[in-house]
Amino acid sequence: MKHLTSFFLLFILFSSNLEAQSIAILKYQGGGDWYANPTALPNLIEFCNANIDTQIQPKPATIEVGNTALFQYAFLHMTGHGNLVFSDEEAQNLRTYLLSGGFLHIDDNYGMEPYLRKELQKVFPEKELEEIGLNHPLFNQEFKFPKGLPKIHEHDGKRPQALAIVHENRVVLLFTFESDLGDGWEDPAVHNDPQEVRLKALQMGANIISYVFKN
DSSP states (O other): OHHHHHHHHHHHHHHHHHHHOOEEEEEOBSSOOTTOOTTHHHHHHHHHHHHSOOOOOSSOEEEETTOGGGGGOSEEEEEESSOOBOOHHHHHHHHHHHHTTOEEEEEEOSSOHHHHHHHHHHHOTTOOOEEOOTTSGGGBSSSBOTTOSOOOSOSSSOOOEEEEEEETTEEEEEEEESSOHHHHHSOHHHHOOOHHHHHHHHHHHHHHHHHHHTO
């Protein structure tokens, strides 16, 4: 009965949230800068509301990994440069959230990839990150990306990759690696990216938003 009650509560939370269309930044432990790119998400939200007919709250919330209020948000965003740590309780909370209909986008701002892979083993010990194909809906929503994830900032000369954890044919976690979408979402003066590069970042971000809120 407790198990059924929990999932009934999750259903109610996610159903009400889909109307509100709110996004939250995931705050984690370990010393990494979870707060990086402060202008990124507000700019992406503004772009989506203006261009793909979403009605997302303009200011993203901030929520800790272990907080049960996680379930009030259909879309979580996580970024940073360095170390991150999930406790066992946090890993279980995040797992329940994702398997119950939630979505997490992790954008590597540079340097978090080895730490992330280690911690994701706590969340999904039975699953691996898998690269999604060019025919995936994420590349074919409102905006078309026939070559896949765009390169926004160069780091180590590696190609950009969209890596996912899939549950029941649905991407529940998307890890954008060697792309740095968030830098492209920031205010133009922060990185002085060419307009066409920044537009690619915003359009790819809009596709991710659309995949969650409009599919």
